[in-house]
Amino acid sequence: xxxxxxxxxxxxxxxxxxxxxxxxxxxxxxxxxxxxxxxxxxxxxxxxxxxxxxxxxxxxxxxxxxxxxxxxxxxxxxxxxxxxxxxxxxxxxxxxxxxxxxxxxxxxxxxxxxxxxxxxxxxxxxxxxxxxxxxxxxxxxxxxxxxxxxxxxxxxxxxxxxxxxxxxxxxxxxxxxxxxxxxxxxxxxxxxxxxxxxxxxxxxxxxxxxxxxxxxxxxxxxxxxxxxxxxxxxxx
Amino acid sequence: xxxxxxxxxxxxxxxxxxxxxxxxxxxxxxxxxxxxxxxxxxxxxxxxxxxxxxxxxxxxxxxxxxxxxxxxxxxxxxxxxxxxxxxxxxxxxxxxxxxxxxxxxxxxxxxxxxxxxxxxxxxxxxxxxxxxxxxxxxxxxxxxxxxxxxxxxxxxxxxxxxxxxxxxxxxxxxxxxxxxxxxxxxxxxxxxxxxxxxxxxxxxxxxxxxxxxxxxxxxxxxxxxxxxxxxxxxxx
DNA sequence: GATAACTATTAGTAGTATAAATACAGGAAG
DNA sequence: CTTCCTGTATTTATACTACTAATAGTTATC
Numbered sequence: 001x002x003x004x005x006x007x008x009x010x011x012x013x014x015x016x017x018x019x020x021x022x023x024x025x026x027x028x029x030x031x032x033x034x035x036x037x038x039x040x041x042x043x044x045x046x047x048x049x050x051x052x053x054x055x056x057x058x059x060x061x062x063x064x065x066x067x068x069x070x071x072x073x074x075x076x077x078x079x080x081x082x083x084x085x086x087x088x089x090x091x092x093x094x095x096x097x098x099x100x101x102x103x104x105x106x107x108x109x110x111x112x113x114x115x116x117x118x119x120x121x122x123x124x125x126x127x128x129x130x131x132x133x134x135x136x137x138x139x140x141x142x143x144x145x146x147x148x149x150x151x152x153x154x155x156x157x158x159x160x161x162x163x164x165x166x167x168x169x170x171x172x173x174x175x176x177x178x179x180x181x182x183x184x185x186x187x188x189x190x191x192x193x194x195x196x197x198x199x200x201x202x203x204x205x206x207x208x209x210x211x212x213x214x215x216x217x218x219x220x221x222x223x224x225x226x227x228x229x230x231x232x233x234x235x236x
Numbered sequence: 237x238x239x240x241x242x243x244x245x246x247x248x249x250x251x252x253x254x255x256x257x258x259x260x261x262x263x264x265x266x267x268x269x270x271x272x273x274x275x276x277x278x279x280x281x282x283x284x285x286x287x288x289x290x291x292x293x294x295x296x297x298x299x300x301x302x303x304x305x306x307x308x309x310x311x312x313x314x315x316x317x318x319x320x321x322x323x324x325x326x327x328x329x330x331x332x333x334x335x336x337x338x339x340x341x342x343x344x345x346x347x348x349x350x351x352x353x354x355x356x357x358x359x360x361x362x363x364x365x366x367x368x369x370x371x372x373x374x375x376x377x378x379x380x381x382x383x384x385x386x387x388x389x390x391x392x393x394x395x396x397x398x399x400x401x402x403x404x405x406x407x408x409x410x411x412x413x414x415x416x417x418x419x420x421x422x423x424x425x426x427x428x429x430x431x432x433x434x435x436x437x438x439x440x441x442x443x444x445x446x447x448x449x450x451x452x453x454x455x456x457x458x459x460x461x462x463x464x465x466x467x468x469x470x471x472x
Numbered sequence: 473g474a475t476a477a478c479t480a481t482t483a484g485t486a487g488t489a490t491a492a493a494t495a496c497a498g499g500a501a502g
Numbered sequence: 503c504t505t506c507c508t509g510t511a512t513t514t515a516t517a518c519t520a521c522t523a524a525t526a527g528t529t530a531t532c
Binding site: 305 | 515516517518519524525526527
């Protein structure tokens with residue numbers, strides 16, 4: 001469900017493969033990676049294709065190339081942690097408890113503030129987009145449809161802030177919600193709680209009530225956090 | 237001051253040049269860019285160098301290449317707005333008022349929350365790093381030294397949250413502070429206000445008082461916002 | 473109107489030359 | 503004998519050229 005990633009171009013495959021290996025820890029930081037010629041041969045691609053991939057990975061902060069020394073994997077602190085690919089790789093390899101906790105913390109920081117900003121500045125069109133997403137949640141008959149609509153709701157809200165820097169953080173929210181969908185126990189009672197919460201936020205944005213929107217979103221995130229907690233403890 | 241960007245490799249120069257042109261709007265969205273061969277010739281580089289640069293720009297969401305159709309500039313909403321390069325390009329070309337406003341809003345959302353998180357979780361080493369930065373601010377004798385120390389303070393605080401997703405947002409804070417240094421009237425009285433504010437935040441983190449840290453940081457950002465406002469109105 | 477051929481453009485490969493950074497050897501000075 | 507410098511040799515990424523393959527839009531043909 002979380003992988004509509006099309007590996008069309010060859011160098012994209014190389015990027016994905018190397019990126020995954022690095023983020024998962026298979027390729028340890030410090031030093032590593034055989035030299036271009038060898039690595040290209042080993043992956044069955046030309047050196048140019050490999051180099052194009054390496055330039056991208058280098059832009060994401062995962063690797064660093066220098067003459068004579070070769071190419072080495074950089075430490076995690078240098079990675080572009082907010083990059084959508086990096087998030088996806090982390091998520092695919094280690095949806096560990098501490099990482100989920102960090103994602104939830106990001107939601108707690110970003111989303112209530114975004115809801116408040118949206119309540120202040122949303123245009124009628126943006127409001128309509130939120131409403132459309134909400135209606136889709138209401139009409140959803142299966143888990144997947146609900147997940148899609150939920151994501152659309154949160155994205156529409158971020159767009160309604162009219163601050164594209166905030167909007168770009170959707171990659172984080174998306175990843176957080178994605179792991180939530182996997183980790184939380186989702187059933188009818190869940191939806192019965194979540195749906196009115198989303199409605200309250202929408203209403204607050206529509207009525208230009210920033211603080212109401214903030215509190216509503218805060219509650220929503222807090223609930224989903226405790227939902228994950230319950231699931232984690234139940235799993236033991 | 238803000239440009240220690242080394243343009244060592246050739247393809248990096250191409251990335252910078254094209255990136256700047258796109259973000260500044262010289263190259264309009266929708267469609268554009270001559271075909272590879274022409275563009276390479278026009279920039280006096282080989283096609284391979286150009287292609288490596290295009291792959292990186294494509295990863296940043298600035299352009300999109302398709303066979304036969306050619307390469308087109310994507311709309312701003314698809315850009316990786318949180319990417320350090322993109323921020324730098326935006327900042328270099330258009331430090332327009334609305335962009336500054338968005339940067340300040342990001343600070344207001346991120347930094348108080350980060351201060352609170354740091355107060356909860358900072359290790360002794362991380363606390364020492366914050367203290368070191370603060371001491372450097374206190375000892376600074378010129379504007380540049382102060383700016384460097386100030387940046388170090390905010391970075392150390394973000395690191396002390398022990399949430400690398402938050403830490404990665406330093407690129408935004410850095411850009412915001414950079415424009416602040418340029419746009420605000422900086423004089424002795426500024427520092428006399430800012431220094432104790434930083435100390436309060438540091439103390440709150442040291443004493444593990446999240447709410448005190450949050451409020452202190454909130455005040456700090458609010459003050460710098462009004463500082464910019466004053467400057468902007470004074471400039472008219 | 474559907475299908476096939478044509479064509480322009482990016483995607484990908486191969487080979488070669490250049491430049492930079494390191495490591496090592498050799499020597500000079502303490 | 504040790505330490506520090508210096509020059510050179512080597513390894514590796516960097517960069518270019520020329521070529522082939524795939525793809526998608528256009529045109530022509532039936």
